[in-house]
Amino acid sequence: xxxxxxxxxxxxxxxxxxxxxxxxxxxxxxxxxxxxxxxxxxxxxxxxxxxxxxxxxxxxxxxxxxxxxxxxxxxxxxxxxxxxxxxxxxxxxxxxxxxxxxxxxxxxxxxxxxxxxxxxxxxxxxxxxxxxxxxxxxxxxxx
Amino acid sequence: xxxxxxxxxxxxxxxxxxxxxxxxxxxxxxxxxxxxxxxxxxxxxxxxxxxxxxxxxxxxxxxxxxxxxxxxxxxxxxxxxxxxxxxxxxxxxxxxxxxxx
Numbered sequence: 001x002x003x004x005x006x007x008x009x010x011x012x013x014x015x016x017x018x019x020x021x022x023x024x025x026x027x028x029x030x031x032x033x034x035x036x037x038x039x040x041x042x043x044x045x046x047x048x049x050x051x052x053x054x055x056x057x058x059x060x061x062x063x064x065x066x067x068x069x070x071x072x073x074x075x076x077x078x079x080x081x082x083x084x085x086x087x088x089x090x091x092x093x094x095x096x097x098x099x100x101x102x103x104x105x106x107x108x109x110x111x112x113x114x115x116x117x118x119x120x121x122x123x124x125x126x127x128x129x130x131x132x133x134x135x136x137x138x139x140x141x142x143x
Numbered sequence: 144x145x146x147x148x149x150x151x152x153x154x155x156x157x158x159x160x161x162x163x164x165x166x167x168x169x170x171x172x173x174x175x176x177x178x179x180x181x182x183x184x185x186x187x188x189x190x191x192x193x194x195x196x197x198x199x200x201x202x203x204x205x206x207x208x209x210x211x212x213x214x215x216x217x218x219x220x221x222x223x224x225x226x227x228x229x230x231x232x233x234x235x236x237x238x239x240x241x242x243x244x
Contacts, residue, residue, distance in 0.1 A: 062214045068198055079166025082210055086164075086217065093214045 021056065028052055043108050050115060054100025057119065061092030084133045088126040095122025147216055150194035151223050155179065156187050160210065160220055163197060167209035170199075 032045040065085045095118060102115040150156055159173060174184040188208065191197045198211040212220065 064214070065217065066195075066211055066213045068209065068211055077166075078209060082166060086210075086214075089214045090217075 021059075025052065025056065046108065047103050047111070050103030050111065051100040054096045054098070054103060054115070054119070057096030057099065058093045059096075061089050061096055064089035064092065080133055080136070084129055087129045091122045091126045091129070095119045098122070146190075146194040147196065147219070150190050150196055151216075151220055153187070153190075156191055157220060157224055159187060159191065159208075160196060160212070161224070163208060163210040167207050170206045170208060173208060 029049060032040060032049060036042050036045045065082075065088075067085070098118040099115045102118060103111050106114050151160075155177060158177070162168060162173060162176060170184070170188065173188075174181060177184060179187075188197070188199065188206075192199055196210070196212050196216060197208050199206045199208050
């Protein structure tokens with residue numbers, strides 16, 4: 001994938017950052033596969049990868065409230081849009097951190113279930129908040 | 144990140160951010176809640192904008208400000224506000240007033 005050189009720097013920066021993060025995730029997975037099982041216990045490898053995924057979710061969710069749409073494109077109340085973004089950001093950051101924490105400390109047998117449930121619950125809360133905001137919007141036209 | 148700490152270190156700027164949590168406001172309405180001069184308020188807005196914590200959009204003669212904080216920055220604001228601490232030593236300055244135009 002190439003980034004067109006004519007794009008402004010501000011437009012290219014998020015794409016480049018996303019590519020770097022994707023490369024780091026793949027590199028981490030490859031490193032764990034190489035190190036396991038001689039140098040790294042398979043259980044520890046699973047824990048690290050789970051924690052890494054949780055941190056990635058948290059890092060991306062951290063930026064959700066910072067992403068603003070241009071005022072001219074905003075069709076719903078700005079206050080409501082801001083409140084929804086903040087809620088979604090907080091819910092997913094906490095969900096991602098909880099996912100990572102569970103993978104680091106919970107027993108391996110149940111880590112997947114507990115971590116998945118926590119992240120799923122935070123995602124569900126975020127979706128419900130968005131749906132409620134859309135329903136409550138004047139003429140239900142909230143974006 | 145230093146600019147964020149510097150911006151959050153001042154109580155007036157933290158109060159501006161708290162007001163903006165309720166929703167976007169124009170500069171005049173925001174300034175009405177503070178006992179400071181317009182140039183000083185403009186300087187505070189400039190510091191917050193430079194730190195990327197607020198976004199100002201000019202519409203005619205008014206500037207509408209809205210919050211532009213990540214979750215981490217939001218948490219830092221809550222932390223600084225809750226504990227009343229100065230997170231950047233020596234940074235809780237009074238903003239240098241901008242010249243009035």
